[in-house]
Amino acid sequence: MSKPKVAFFDFTSCEGCQLNKLNFENDLLDMLKLVDIVEFREAMDNRADEYDIAFIEGSISSPTCVERIHDIRRRTKILVALGQCAVSGGINAMKNDQPSEWVRETVYGEDKYLFPSLPAMPVSAVVKVDYEIRGCPMSPPEYLHVLKSLLLGRKPELKDYAVCVECKLKENECVLDKGMFCLGPVTRAGCEAICPSFGQYCTGCRGPVSDLNKDGAVNMLKAHGFSEAEAIKRMKMFNTNDLEKTISWGAK
Amino acid sequence: MQSKTNTHLQDLDYLFFDEATLRQFIVYLQTRAEVIAPHAKGERSYMYKPVKDAKEVVLNYPRTIQPLKKFFLPPTETLLTFKLSDNQYVEQTPEPGKRIFFGIHSYELQAILRLDYSFEKGNPESNYLTRRANALFIGISYKPDAYHFGKSVGIEIEKTDGFSLFIEPMENGYFIFIVDEAGRTLLEGFQAPQTQALVFEQQEKEFHNKIKYHHNRLPEVFEHAYHSDVWKDVSQRCLGCGTCNLLCPTCYCFDVRDEIELDAENGTRQRFWDGCMLHDFTRVAGDEVFRDKLHNRTRHRLFRKFKYITDHSGELSCVGCGRCTSFCPAKISIVEIINQLIKDVSEVKSI
Numbered sequence: 001m002s003k004p005k006v007a008f009f010d011f012t013s014c015e016g017c018q019l020n021k022l023n024f025e026n027d028l029l030d031m032l033k034l035v036d037i038v039e040f041r042e043a044m045d046n047r048a049d050e051y052d053i054a055f056i057e058g059s060i061s062s063p064t065c066v067e068r069i070h071d072i073r074r075r076t077k078i079l080v081a082l083g084q085c086a087v088s089g090g091i092n093a094m095k096n097d098q099p100s101e102w103v104r105e106t107v108y109g110e111d112k113y114l115f116p117s118l119p120a121m122p123v124s125a126v127v128k129v130d131y132e133i134r135g136c137p138m139s140p141p142e143y144l145h146v147l148k149s150l151l152l153g154r155k156p157e158l159k160d161y162a163v164c165v166e167c168k169l170k171e172n173e174c175v176l177d178k179g180m181f182c183l184g185p186v187t188r189a190g191c192e193a194i195c196p197s198f199g200q201y202c203t204g205c206r207g208p209v210s211d212l213n214k215d216g217a218v219n220m221l222k223a224h225g226f227s228e229a230e231a232i233k234r235m236k237m238f239n240t241n242d243l244e245k246t247i248s249w250g251a252k
Numbered sequence: 253m254q255s256k257t258n259t260h261l262q263d264l265d266y267l268f269f270d271e272a273t274l275r276q277f278i279v280y281l282q283t284r285a286e287v288i289a290p291h292a293k294g295e296r297s298y299m300y301k302p303v304k305d306a307k308e309v310v311l312n313y314p315r316t317i318q319p320l321k322k323f324f325l326p327p328t329e330t331l332l333t334f335k336l337s338d339n340q341y342v343e344q345t346p347e348p349g350k351r352i353f354f355g356i357h358s359y360e361l362q363a364i365l366r367l368d369y370s371f372e373k374g375n376p377e378s379n380y381l382t383r384r385a386n387a388l389f390i391g392i393s394y395k396p397d398a399y400h401f402g403k404s405v406g407i408e409i410e411k412t413d414g415f416s417l418f419i420e421p422m423e424n425g426y427f428i429f430i431v432d433e434a435g436r437t438l439l440e441g442f443q444a445p446q447t448q449a450l451v452f453e454q455q456e457k458e459f460h461n462k463i464k465y466h467h468n469r470l471p472e473v474f475e476h477a478y479h480s481d482v483w484k485d486v487s488q489r490c491l492g493c494g495t496c497n498l499l500c501p502t503c504y505c506f507d508v509r510d511e512i513e514l515d516a517e518n519g520t521r522q523r524f525w526d527g528c529m530l531h532d533f534t535r536v537a538g539d540e541v542f543r544d545k546l547h548n549r550t551r552h553r554l555f556r557k558f559k560y561i562t563d564h565s566g567e568l569s570c571v572g573c574g575r576c577t578s579f580c581p582a583k584i585s586i587v588e589i590i591n592q593l594i595k596d597v598s599e600v601k602s603i
Contacts, residue, residue, distance in 0.1 A: 030514040148512050157509060161530040164493035164581070169327040169525060171318045173294030176581050185493040185581040209492065211531045213546065216491050220582045 004052040004151060007039035008082075009072055011058030011065050012092050012120060016137045017083035018057055024140055031144075034151055051076040053150055056129075059085040059092045059120040066118070066126055073127040078150060081123045082143070084136040084238055088207050091136065092120035093240040122241065131156055136205035136238060139191045159189045160210050163202050166193035175201045176224055183235060186217045205238045214243065261410050261420065261429050261454055267439065268450045270425040277428075278306035278354060280442045285350035285388070288323065290316055303354070311355050311421060314397045315573055319501030320353065320360045321367060324383045328524040331379075331508065336517050346379055350386045355419070357394050358411040359402045359571040363501030364389075365414055369565050370504055388434055391415035396459045399574025401587050404463035405470075407571055410454070420452070427452050461587050464594050467568060473590070474559040476597045478551070482589055487547035489582045490529075496576035496586075497527025497553065502569045505533070528552050554589065 008018055018040075024031070038048035054076035060069060073079055084090035095103045096119040104112040123129050131150075133143050142158070149156040159165075163184035167174070175182045175196050183204035184196060195202050208214075214235075221231035236243055269277060281287045286302055289309040293299040298313040300320060318327070334341035368384065371377040393409045396402070402409065412418045416435030420427040427450075430436045465473065497503045507526040512519040526533060529550070534543045543549050557570040570586070577585045 027514055034514070034516055144514065145511070148514065148516065151516060152512060160532050162491070162493040164495050165498060165527070165530065168318070168495055168498035171293070171299055171322075171327075173297040173317065174579060174581070177297070177579070178295055182581075185491040185495075209531065211492060211544075211546065213487075213491050216489050216582060219489060220491060223583060224581075 003034060003036045005038045005048060005050065006035045006053045006055070006147075007037070007048060007051040007072075007076070008041070008055045009039070009057065009068075010041065011056065011069070011086070011123075012061040013058030013083065013085045013090075015057065017135075020137045020140060021143065024144075027144065031147070035147075049075060053078045053080060053147075055080050055082040055133075056086050056123050057082045059089045060123060060126050061092060061118050061120045063116050063118065069123060069126050078130045079123075079127065080131045080133060080146060080150075081129045082133050083138040084134055084205055084207065085120070086123045087132045087134050088122050088239065089120040089241040090205075091238055094237065096120060096240050096244070097236065120241075132158065134158075134188055134206040135191055139194075141192070142190045161189050162209055163187045163189050163191065163193050163196070163206075165189050166191070167196050170197060172196050175199075179225075181221070181224070181226060181234065183217075185220065186212055186235075203237060204235060207239055208235075208242050212242075261412070261418065261427075261452065264412070264418075264429040264431060265436075266427050266429045266452060267444060268425055268427055269444065273445055274311075274419075274426050274428075275306045275309075277442055277444070278303060278309055281352050281354065281390075281438070282306070284438065284441070285352045287352045287354050289354040293317065300353075309355060311392060311419070312395075314394070314400070315357070315575055315578065317579070318499060319573070319575065320356065320364055321501055321504070323351070323353070323387075324364070324367065324380050325504060325506070325525075328522055329379070331521045331523050333518065333520050334510075336512070336519065341521075346382050348383050348386055350388070352388045352390065354390045355392045356389050356415070357573075358391060358409055359400075359407050359573045360501060361389050361391065361414045362407050362411065363571045363573070366502045366561075366565070366567060366569055366571070367504055369567070370561070388438075389415045390435075391418040391431075393418075393420050393457070395457060396461070397574070397578075398460055399578040400572060401459055401461040401463060401574060402572035403459045404461070404467060404587070405568050405570050405572040406467040409457055461574065463587055464591050470558050470568060470590070471562050473593050473597050474555060476600065477554075477593045480593055480596050482592045482596065483547040483551045485592075486550050486584055486589060487545070489584055490546050490550055491582055492529055492531060492546050492549065493581060494527040494530045495579050495581065496584075497529045498525050499575040499579050500557075501571060501573055501575070502557070503527060528556065554586070557586075558590075 054072050060066060081087045085092055104117055108115050131146055133146055146156040166189045167184060180201045182201040184202035186208050187202050187204045188206040188209050191206060218228055218231045288300055289303050290298050290313050291301050291308055292310055298316045300316050303309055330344050332341045332343045371380045412431045415431045418429040418431055505526045506523050508523050510519055510521050535541045543552060558568055561569045
């Protein structure tokens, strides 16, 4: 049996999620025994026509992105959104809250007409996404779990509970109790609570849990001494699209 | 509901240790078994862990983050390892040696006794029971903070059931009460320095946090609580993060997951703590989630503590440790919920 063909593509992103994959020095060679990587711009020159699994990094934010992602979707059996930009628009979606003309002018100045731009969208806003690997950057153990599951023909088990669960399993001291800010109670787990485990707070980079109590979260942060404006601003950093629920086209 | 007799400390034999002697006693215990005790954790928290240096053991603490259940039902545990190609598996059975749990509060041991009930009944949980078999407990009294409410659920600070020894800290040292024969044997092996004979006088300690009704009326309150507005009110503030479940000393639900190695051949079956406050807890085949709403999950959690298990065991499944409230990011108070239910019920009854 031939090995499954795997490809990686980047859209609007910092390419950090892909880079994170090249960092699995201990597992990389074992992984290559199981799959053929047929396209991976960051690591090789080869191109291919068809894929069994395509991993997509980055948000969709220009007409060219839309064309490319449709083309990839046509050529792959399974499509996985890799990292928060691909899953929700991520940090790129912060611009969706601003007037689009102003955003383009700020970035491109008088050449703004040469660079058509769309609001930063999740891949799933344009094509069907089969699985999502969240996080900024994506978490390597979760990525390996999804890859192994797909190779074995199993449905990956992705977590839809709060980072608090992983903190409690590790018996971390609560960062809110230390007087710090934290979005752990409403952010999806799967990162092994890596930030709180090392004394940082959760910035919400994996997006909110699916049954988010948004008002409850704002009130919780207010009770811990943060203003409503600050609470919403910090929640929106990675999650503008999730919190607005509709994609703003910037026409303000 | 049956109430067990609460041994009064005055009726027990005791010794008096000063600070240095108590620390020596911990060192002596370490020669007999692995000793597990509360330690400082982070900036302002506490956790149980095996003693390395008797000086680091903390005796004045409100509560630890994880409850004692972590030593009998670990947060994550490998149940078996397997091989895909030949369909073989090897079970991982725990082999704990003798363990002494030192400096334990009464509510914590009462929680273990409730877990015993749940894991012994029906299909006995062998991993839990194996770990439980070799455990010995040395209790200590505590000063209730704003969250403890043990007395409201029938668990006094000095409830000694299940302990071998019980420690009452005083200003200048510690009274060590002998509760059972295992405790007496432990003390006899320790060459305690002679101290002057002090007479113990029990001091009342006040609980600041209280449920309005006597604990034996609470299951009756829950007879009328199912359709209360309290559940929806609470769910406005609740974030569904599951902290209350995971840190509850009597919550025992778990999930099981298989993970395959990168060789796509060897794998492990892992068990880890789960909780009924989490959205996916009730996700079943076909993707149905039958407690989809937060208020249904909050209600279920409270009913598990005050009605469902109590109907079988005769004991409340809440021990008043206050973890679910003190560690709740939204500071939702279980005592306030129950007092509101009591208020609702008494209003209905007075009509």
